[in-house]
Amino acid sequence: MRALARTAGGHCPTLLIALIAAGLWSAPTRAAQEPLWEVGLGIGVLGYDDYRGANSSHVFPVPVPYVLYNGPIWRADLEGVRGRLFNRPWVELNLSFDESLPVSNDRTRSGMPELKPTIELGASLDFHVWRSEDSRIKLDFKVPLREAFTFQSPPLAIGWTLTPGFKLTSADPLGRAGWKAGFYLGPLFADRHYNDYFYSVAPQNATASRPAYEAAGGYAGTQFIADLSKRYPKVWVAGFVRYDTLAGAVFEDSPLVQREHYWSAGIVIAWMIGRSSHMVEVSR
Secondary structure, X not given: OHHHHOOOOOOOXXXXXXXXXXXXXXXXXXXXXXXOEEEEEEEEEEEEEOOOOOOXXXXXXXXXXXXXXXXXXXXXXXXXXXXXXXXXXXXXXXXXXXXXXOEOOOOOOOXXXXXXXXXXXXXXXXXXXXXXXXXXXXXXEEEEEEEEEEOOOOOOEEEEEEOOEEEEEEEOHHHOOOEEEEEEEEEEEEOHHHXXXXXXXXXXXXXXXXXXXXXXXXXXXXXXXXXXXXXOOOEEEEEEEEEEEOOOOOOOOOOOOOOOEEEEEEEEEEEEEEXXXXXXXXXX
């Protein structure tokens, strides 16, 4: 579900370094038997501000393919598609992907080039900071670094993003069997080229109410994501809400930033179509 929810330079918090150095990854992960693959199809409703800082928004239905794959290197699940490059009890290095939807120009961007959909490719260094004794509650610190490209022919490289953050995951929250809750909190950073794509105003696009502007690289706000899901024998349901604050972002004074916050939310229901008879052990 986070694949629907998501958008340089910073320092790893001193507390995190101390936790890792002290070895506070205190419990072994539990394993579960899951099918090697599983596929389904569903529909969702997604609502979001057109871009971070926009004062226009849309709500529309979206088809949602459901793909679960538990290979030795590649995996696909509710967190998205990733490739495990190495795995240790306290740290993993995974391939990391993200994307954004196209944006039709609103009044603020009228007359400017429309924003193409983007895809981001890179890697994420994920530290397992803490596990409960039964591994039902997990705290990770994720450090995804990705390069972004426009989804067009030919694609255009538009810069890099760094989105470190803490992810708290709870299985069976509040004693509700089968449910899974997740909470993600962290800052966003982007280089000058990435921020330029979304927030700069070229001189030829300047107007009386939209002066020319050149975005800088650096801090791009802070995001908070909460998601909740449950898997039934033949049906999967999930929902999420995301809130970003842009207060203090390096592009905060761009004429394209009309709000200092960003919202998105969605709900999905998917039905299982088929699954592998081969079961594999998956660490949780």
